[in-house]
Amino acid sequence: MTKPFILGLTGSIGMGKSAVAAMFRGLGVAVFDADAAVHELQGPGGACVAPIERAFPGTTGPQGVDRQKLGAAVFGNSAALKVLEQIVHPEVAELRRTFLAENSAAPLIVFDIPLLYEKTGQHGLDAVVVVSAPAALQRTRVLARPGMTPEKFAQILALQVPDAEKRAQADYVIDTGVSLAETRHAVQQLVHTITAPQN
Known part of the structure; x- marks a missing residue:
């Protein structure tokens, strides 16, 4: 039995990674969302709530982890x-x-990993696709988010591997600086390239 092709999906903030992940899902591809997994683990009854409360007292409540309090406890503190x-x-x-295990029969599985190059590395992945867009468009998108400031954006960017470096290391690049239809077409092409039977 052939095992699924495992594709890592990543991209810096505001590059359109979530939109591309949704396009993969729309094509019937199983997508594992690392951020959603963390939300689940830190939500009410999540497996991480008790250990986080032990390590950072006062950062959890009936709704699980209070992300703002936890953020304040760890922000800028590497230890x-x-x-x-x-x-x-x-x-x-x-x-x-x-x-x-649940998707072992699928031809392709996508792991949506925001900090792939920063934290997790490519271990266990067959290839990596980076979602990218021009810097000016990225800035416009991010600054349109509620509560975002240019300073905050600069801090986030400083913690992320630069887009050019990600693109250079990637096996595939999906451009979201074009129309949605063009991006969707690129995603379809990529799925076809990976899943088409090799002659």
């Missing part, structure tokens, strides 16, 4: 961030293993 990652990452990996 605290490391503790948090040691709680969350193994749990996400476990959810990913389950997801893989």
